[in-house]
Amino acid sequence: MECYNEWVDDVLDKVREKMGWVSEKNKNKIPYQTDKDGNYDDRSDSSKQWRIDDGLNWWTNGFWAGILWLLYQDTGEERYMEIARISEERMEQCFQDYYGLHHDVGFMFVPTAVADWKLTGNQNSRKIALHAASLLAGRFNPVGKFIRAWNDLENDTRGWVIIDCMINLSLLYWASEETKDPRFRHVAMMHADTVRKNFVRPDGSVRHIVEFNPETGEKIRDFGGQGYTEGSSWTRGQGWALYGFMISYLHSGKQEYLDTAKKVADYCVKNLSEDGIIPIDFRQPKEPAYEDSCGACVIAGGLLELAKCVLPEEKKKYEEAAAKIIRAISEKRADFGRTCDAIVQNCSGAYHSAEHHTTMNYADYYFIEALYKIKGIGKLLW
Ligand code: GLY
Numbered sequence: 001m002e003c004y005n006e007w008v009d010d011v012l013d014k015v016r017e018k019m020g021w022v023s024e025k026n027k028n029k030i031p032y033q034t035d036k037d038g039n040y041d042d043r044s045d046s047s048k049q050w051r052i053d054d055g056l057n058w059w060t061n062g063f064w065a066g067i068l069w070l071l072y073q074d075t076g077e078e079r080y081m082e083i084a085r086i087s088e089e090r091m092e093q094c095f096q097d098y099y100g101l102h103h104d105v106g107f108m109f110v111p112t113a114v115a116d117w118k119l120t121g122n123q124n125s126r127k128i129a130l131h132a133a134s135l136l137a138g139r140f141n142p143v144g145k146f147i148r149a150w151n152d153l154e155n156d157t158r159g160w161v162i163i164d165c166m167i168n169l170s171l172l173y174w175a176s177e178e179t180k181d182p183r184f185r186h187v188a189m190m191h192a193d194t195v196r197k198n199f200v201r202p203d204g205s206v207r208h209i210v211e212f213n214p215e216t217g218e219k220i221r222d223f224g225g226q227g228y229t230e231g232s233s234w235t236r237g238q239g240w241a242l243y244g245f246m247i248s249y250l251h252s253g254k255q256e257y258l259d260t261a262k263k264v265a266d267y268c269v270k271n272l273s274e275d276g277i278i279p280i281d282f283r284q285p286k287e288p289a290y291e292d293s294c295g296a297c298v299i300a301g302g303l304l305e306l307a308k309c310v311l312p313e314e315k316k317k318y319e320e321a322a323a324k325i326i327r328a329i330s331e332k333r334a335d336f337g338r339t340c341d342a343i344v345q346n347c348s349g350a351y352h353s354a355e356h357h358t359t360m361n362y363a364d365y366y367f368i369e370a371l372y373k374i375k376g377i378g379k380l381l382w
Contacts, residue, residue, distance in 0.1 A: 001374045004323050007330070008374050012074075014336040015343065015368055019071055022341050027083045030061045030090065031341065034359045038340035044090050053151070056093055057100030059107050063365040066111025066381065069119060070368050073378035081120065088112040088125065095131060102151050103139055105132040106168025111365070114174050115381045126178070133175035136168060137187045144217030145190040149209070158214040162225065163199055163206055163237045166192065166244020170382040173251035185252065192248045196260050199241065204267025205233040205282070206241045226350035228281035234351070235278050238268050239298030246305040247382050258309060265306050268299050269321045276328030280351045290356050293333045294347040297366035300325040304373040305380075326370050334367070343367060 001008075022040075031040035043050075043058045053059070065084035072080035091112060094101055101108075109132040116125035139148045141159075149162040169188040176185035198219055199207045208225030212218065227234025242264040249257035271282045278296035279289070303322035307315045333345045342359035344367050349355070372378050 001319055001323070001376075004374050007327065008371055011330045011334075012371050012375065014334075015371065016071070016075065018336050018343060019067065019368075021338075023068060023071070023080065023083050026064075026341060027086060030056070030058075030064050030087045032058060032060050032361050034340055034342045038342075040341040040361075044087070051153075052097075053100040053102065053153070055100075056091065057097060057108075059102075059104035060360070060362050061087065061091060062108040062111040063362040066115065066365045067361070067368055069111065069115040069381065070365070070372055070378060073119065074372065081116075084112070085116065088116060088128070092128060095128075099151070101135060103136060103147055103149050103162075103165050103168050105136050106165075106171040107362075108132070110170050110174070111381055114171065118379070118381065129171065130175055130179070133171045133184055136171055137175075137184055140187045140191070141212075141214055141217070144194070144212040144214065146194045146212060146217075147187070147191045148214075159212040159220065160209055161191075161195070161198075161212065162209050163195065163244070164240045166195060166240055167247065167382070169244065170247045170251075173247070177251070188248065189252055189254065192245070192252075192257060195241075196245075196256060200260055200264065204263040204265075204270075206237055206264060208234050208237045224351075226280075228284040228351045232281045232283040233267075233271075234281050234295075235268075235292055236280075236295030236298055238264060238282070239295050239302055242268065242302030243298055243305065243382075244302075246302055246309075249309065250305070250380075258306075261302065261306050262310070262314075265303055265318060265321075268303070269317065272321055272324065275332075276324040277332070278325065280348045280356075284351060288356075290348055290351065291333075291346045292348040293329055293344045294360050294363035294366065296325050296329060297344065297363055297370055300370045301366050301373065304370060322370065323374065326367070326374070329367055 026040045029042035030044040032043050065087045068080040068084035109129050113125040113129040116122045146161045149160045150157045172184040172188035198210050207222045209223040211220045224230045245257045245261035280292045300322040303318045307318040334343050344363035346357040347360040347363045
């Protein structure tokens with residue numbers, strides 16, 4: 001994407017400068033969000049009282065290492081590898097705890113263990129990643145042909161499936177490619193087929209949560225989840241669907257997955273505002289003007305993968321949309337200063353959360369990943 005070289009080069013220089021000191025300052029943490037003073041928290045701090053799945057088992061814990069592996073691929077600096085491994089080694093404890101793990105082992109162990117194995121051939125990482133893949137495959141419901149999402153905490157979630165899991169499938173495809181055992185890929189593709197039929201609406205918008213009867217596989221209902229309401233269109237979920245179907249297409253070659261990614265992408269492009277800023281939900285009310293920069297970066301990442309797999313006239317459309325989003329983040333929502341450890345601002349966990357416009361480590365991950373995709377630097381970890 002040569003036409004974007006100048007501004008992307010400039011932004012990447014700022015990213016390298018910032019991540020240089022941020023990684024050093026936080027090397028003994030597994031950060032997720034910054035506090036009011038701009039300092040990262042530490043999800044691996046065992047002196048804190050965490051819920052079963054929000055301390056060391058927190059689903060975003062892999063993204064810190066993911067950011068560092070992106071920087072390692074770019075700069076070749078060994079210290080990024082060393083810091084990434086601090087969190088990877090800590091996360092081995094999650095298998096002992098077990099109860100906090102659920103379908104998000106893909107988010108957790110692809111940017112840590114799979115990345116380490118792919119980039120350095122670390123044998124222990126391969127073992128960790130295969131262990132995680134087996135846990136993920138074990139959540140497959142063969143009657144409903146879906147991977148169960150979360151564990152029961154506030155709700156009975158035995159039949160719950162969420163769009164986010166499309167990204168977790170990457171771990172299963174990798175496990176089949178690595179072991180030459182097709183079981184993992186079969187599970188991933190059966191899940192992807194269920195999602196294609198039950199989550200993606202004819203206009204390309206997607207549902208966040210669908211509940212199936214875990215005994216019969218029959219569809220029961222859907223929920224608005226982290227979006228505005230039932231029938232709405234949570235933007236990060238659009239991103240998970242778009243990027244997730246691209247991952248399934250890249251690993252399986254199944255045309256329907258590419259077609260689905262395109263359908264979701266076209267819907268996102270159609271709803272993209274002039275200024276490139278993404279709301280929490282494409283169907284939320286105009287006010288309050290809640291945003292989700294994280295959803296924006298995930299959508300951009302999916303568009304950039306899609307652009308590589310389509311004809312030239314379509315390629316331009318997807319590249320331009322992705323560049324518009326990433327440029328808007330770079331110019332209006334990025335903090336490259338010294339008073340905040342995170343770069344991307346104005347991220348929102350969910351429309352109905354008490355808090356909006358925070359930082360999130362995975363927004364930084366997808367932002368940096370998108371910049372590298374535009375420049376063609378590094379290999380795809382997913
Ligand atoms: N996977 C949960 C989220 O996107 O917030």
